[in-house]
Amino acid sequence: MSFFIETLVGGLLAGVMYSLVAIGFVLVFKASGVFNFAQGSMVLCAALTFVTLRDKEIPFWLAAVITLAIMVAIAILIERVVLRPLVNRPQITLFMATLGLSFVIEGLAQIAMGASVHELDLGIIDTPVKFGDVQVSQFDLVAAGTAAVLVAALSIFFSRTRTGIALRAIADDPQAALSIGIRLQSLWQIVWGVAGFVSLVAGLLWGARQGVQFALTLVVLKALPVLIIGGFTSIAGAIVGGLIVGASDSLAEIYLGNLLGGSVSTWFSYVLAVAFLLVRPAGLFGEAPIERI
């Protein structure tokens, strides 16, 4: 029993890390209806910038602030150079633009900072903590706690405030939103800026766990089932989706791994996502079309 709980808790904590990446997608998707493929590159770029600064003996907090400034600058640049000229184009056009953008960001980041694997030490002690019979990774606990605080702050900011209202208004009817004077451009800058901030946090936590390397961009692929299960338009959905993906992946690995020849966690969540697409295409918290009878 304690082994089951240990697996479950480990999975849930890993799931919070997925949620962290997924939130960046949700924000941009709500504001512009675009699946931002460049989110993974932004995670890599943030982590790479931070380690490079740290390697130059720059103190932790200063490095974090500089990286954040760079990420926000990139976000504003993306809005100006990529999104603004493409306003009112079909979603697939914007999607392709973010796909191209991801290559540009990855390429530039590696030209500027090199492609070697860096180690990132956040100073979090990674000794397991014992709760009765159950052992939990301390690093995972800290990571999950950080993610939880960030997610809570973001969901308050994007629901109760005028930015939240503007964001949801744009998502519902862009033309009406423009006609009452909501500024799409400044909203996009805010959202991409926040997405940059989220990628910084995700980049640090994932980078500390796996090492800062090119493969960090692949966390995008794990965010996809999270979004399908939770719904593309809900921050709460990103959290719950992340928990489901994390928990089911690690449970499936342990309990189905032997039957199916291992490596179950690499594909299990995708199968789960397909099942959700069949049963509940809008996701658990997604905004299904409202029908009035």
Next chain:
Amino acid sequence: MTEPILQLRDVSLSFKGIKALNALSFEVERGEICALIGPNGAGKSSLLNIINGVYRADSGAVIFDGARFVRIRPGHAAHLGIGRTFQHNALFRHLSVLDNVLAGLIRHSRTSIIEHAFGLARDRRETREFTRQADETLAFLDLTRHRDTIAATLPYGVQKRVDLARALVGRPSLLLLDEPMAGMNQDEKHEMSRFILEANRALGTTIVLIEHDMSVVMGLSHHVVVLDYGRKVGDGAPESVRRDPDVIAAYLGTVH
């Protein structure tokens, strides 16, 4: 006599060679209710779309509040004080009625993103003030009991009123109403007319509206402009327009 709030000078617009508007000129006086009438396809909605910048006129100029423009963006028009409602429901479907109306105030926000993100005092004050104004507008349009309802679940006639509230809350000096009474029954039309009149009288808002029901138009407006195939065929007080032979030939005499 003061300068008209809105003047159109030889405004033309065509879609793929079809003239939607043909050298159209007319003026709207400050404080009046001006009705645009004409058969379907006469160019009425296109005209509103030009005034608030959704379309760009091929030639001619729009002069609003003394400022002349050929092309304006909808957001800029809103900031200048041009509000509008939509023919087809364009409410923010998933938002509550209150949030829909609050959205209409966002352009008046003066707090910075930093104050806003951390909920500093000035931002909290502004939020309270916006909520007060929104509640006032809801009360004015008799929508208070629907305050926290999700917009898409309301009856059609009420949604039209929420659309009006969203436009009105920002206190536009010119309000464009695109068929505010479309699809309403007689009672709802009367109610809506009363609200439009009240907005005009109590707030002094100049109103340009599109409406098909002639009894509503005659009872509501100070000034009627008749369009037919993108041309102006009548312009004047409701009574004189009604007797104009050109207007009768173009519109009133035929059944639509």
